Amino acid sequence: MKETDPRFVSLQKKVILFFAVAVIGIIGTLIFLGVERGAFTPKYRIHFTVEKGTGFFEGMPVKLSGFKIGKIQTLSLDENARVKMLLLLDKKYQKWIRQDSRAMLTKEGLIGEDVIDVTVGTQGKPVIEDGAVIPYEKSRGLDELVEEARPVIGEIKDIISYINDPDADIKQTLANLKILSIELLITKENIDKLLKNTDVNITEVASSVSKAVKNIDSTVTDIDKTILNIEGKVSPAMDKLNKTMGNAEEATSSLKDAIEKSAPRLPRLLNMGEDTLNETSGVIRSLKQVWPISSYIEEPKDSLLRGDSYE
Amino acid sequence: MSKKKLSAISYRLADSHRTNILFLFALCSLLFALCIGCGGPSAPTLSSIHARAIEYNQNATKAAEKGDYEKALDYYMEALRINQSVENTEGTAIGLINLAVIYQKQGNISEAQKLIDMVFLIPDISEDIKAEAAFEKARLLLKEKELSKAKEWVNKSMALNKGIREGSRWNLLGRIALMEDNYAEALTAANTALKLNSGNKQRVEEANSMRLIAEIKALTDKLEESREAYMKALDIDKESGDSKKIASDLKGLGDLSLKYGRLQDAVTFYIRAYTVSRTAGDMEGALKAAVSLADAYRKSGDDKKAEEILKTNMPLDKKK
Numbered sequence: 001m002k003e004t005d006p007r008f009v010s011l012q013k014k015v016i017l018f019f020a021v022a023v024i025g026i027i028g029t030l031i032f033l034g035v036e037r038g039a040f041t042p043k044y045r046i047h048f049t050v051e052k053g054t055g056f057f058e059g060m061p062v063k064l065s066g067f068k069i070g071k072i073q074t075l076s077l078d079e080n081a082r083v084k085m086l087l088l089l090d091k092k093y094q095k096w097i098r099q100d101s102r103a104m105l106t107k108e109g110l111i112g113e114d115v116i117d118v119t120v121g122t123q124g125k126p127v128i129e130d131g132a133v134i135p136y137e138k139s140r141g142l143d144e145l146v147e148e149a150r151p152v153i154g155e156i157k158d159i160i161s162y163i164n165d166p167d168a169d170i171k172q173t174l175a176n177l178k179i180l181s182i183e184l185l186i187t188k189e190n191i192d193k194l195l196k197n198t199d200v201n202i203t204e205v206a207s208s209v210s211k212a213v214k215n216i217d218s219t220v221t222d223i224d225k226t227i228l229n230i231e232g233k234v235s236p237a238m239d240k241l242n243k244t245m246g247n248a249e250e251a252t253s254s255l256k257d258a259i260e261k262s263a264p265r266l267p268r269l270l271n272m273g274e275d276t277l278n279e280t281s282g283v284i285r286s287l288k289q290v291w292p293i294s295s296y297i298e299e300p301k302d303s304l305l306r307g308d309s310y311e
Numbered sequence: 312m313s314k315k316k317l318s319a320i321s322y323r324l325a326d327s328h329r330t331n332i333l334f335l336f337a338l339c340s341l342l343f344a345l346c347i348g349c350g351g352p353s354a355p356t357l358s359s360i361h362a363r364a365i366e367y368n369q370n371a372t373k374a375a376e377k378g379d380y381e382k383a384l385d386y387y388m389e390a391l392r393i394n395q396s397v398e399n400t401e402g403t404a405i406g407l408i409n410l411a412v413i414y415q416k417q418g419n420i421s422e423a424q425k426l427i428d429m430v431f432l433i434p435d436i437s438e439d440i441k442a443e444a445a446f447e448k449a450r451l452l453l454k455e456k457e458l459s460k461a462k463e464w465v466n467k468s469m470a471l472n473k474g475i476r477e478g479s480r481w482n483l484l485g486r487i488a489l490m491e492d493n494y495a496e497a498l499t500a501a502n503t504a505l506k507l508n509s510g511n512k513q514r515v516e517e518a519n520s521m522r523l524i525a526e527i528k529a530l531t532d533k534l535e536e537s538r539e540a541y542m543k544a545l546d547i548d549k550e551s552g553d554s555k556k557i558a559s560d561l562k563g564l565g566d567l568s569l570k571y572g573r574l575q576d577a578v579t580f581y582i583r584a585y586t587v588s589r590t591a592g593d594m595e596g597a598l599k600a601a602v603s604l605a606d607a608y609r610k611s612g613d614d615k616k617a618e619e620i621l622k623t624n625m626p627l628d629k630k631k
Contacts, residue, residue, distance in 0.1 A: 300362065302365055302402050302405045303368060304405050304408060304440070304443060305372065305375060305412040306443060306476065306479075307443075307450050308515065308516075309450075309480075309482035309483045309504075309516060310482070310486075310522065310523075310556070311415075311416075311450070
């Protein structure tokens, strides 16, 4: 039977065309998504082995200079019960990953996601080939750094308490020096008095001088005694101080070492933490503007204290 | 059943299933469109500096509500400084009024006057704010006992903007009239205020109207009407939780009882007023109630008790 209604003439062709367009559209979308997700990008694999698989997961991003270059494809236990990580990386980044490159587990910000960070290799070194091993470097967390610094802090505390101890040699030496300075002050006053009296009477001066000389003699003897006393006490104190300084130096170098190791990471971590917090605030602020949440949040405004007619 | 019938039934079932799916799909699309359509950003948000000024203002208001006027002054000053730095005229005017209210609560009338006068120098502020400033000016003038000027400023306030606060203006007019011993005018104003406050659901001001009516009725020897008005005011004040006003209502009831020789009732009301003031930390109110209580005891012939109360509560005079 021939179709007479003009609306249905060549309906079959129209339907076929419609489906063809839809199928082409779907295929196009799939291709586009595949390209976007890097399904058609050439890949290569490298691996490394770690003692424990804690913190790793399949699909974990692998980053080079902050850019995602691949992911962990598989995690598996080897014959020695160690965990083998197989990284699937984009081939185009292979030129940067060389023999001296290192892989390490890091966190993006204080509360960011865990990623595998691969360092850029030196230009002259050979590139790591498909299926080869990349060395893994264990990154130290903040807890480990704190643990490392703990004995150093303990030593510093001991040194400070030793210096502050009133019975310790340092404090006693300082007390003796104080006494010595007072005695020297008295001597100076005596000499001043003598000089004032010189023009009064030569005889008196002579006798005063002789007395003063005697005073000076006795004072000098006192000073000698004091100095000897101080020397006797200062020597062991100096020995202890030297030891203390040695300890302090050692502690400082350990501390410096610990700080040097951790310092480059700390500002980055702090910055990342700050960024994350800022981003979170931004997200919350944006969320507050989104319907229907926005309708429940009242726009803040200046409140006017209204006077009471009875007060 | 024939094959044809079975096929027809299955077709109908499939058709209804298809309809359901289509309906669900349409519903989801509608919901999605609603979310997307309404999900755009709302009205322009405040800049961070304005938000900071508002934050100071709100913290100050909270401090004022707790009775920490020094802290409130500090926060209002900071809010005012920020608003002036960005020439936010409305915010500045609000800040000046708020500071004036706090100074008035502290009894610093001259400082409050200066700040309120500054509000009228600010251009481009809303009538509502101007009306509130005029009302504040009237309250300050009333404190200074400048009754005619106070009345003038209340009328200015009403001319600027009536709004839901109109009842409070009428209350103030009533108080001014009462201070002028013009009871008829005072009662008219109080009744107008009561009607407006009740209609506008201004509960605090409604209680003020009731208390004013009670005071006028007491002065015009209408014992029962006065008592009734005081009781209504007391109910609303209890609902608002305003200790000072609760004590004031109770003391009013005590005064009323004393005036009509109901000494036992007077003693009971004064004790209640004293307890409320004392426990709320209002030493001035407690002292007033104690003096009235002593007076009630004296009138009932118990001079010993009266003296004992005064002796016990004299230290409050220093604390207030």
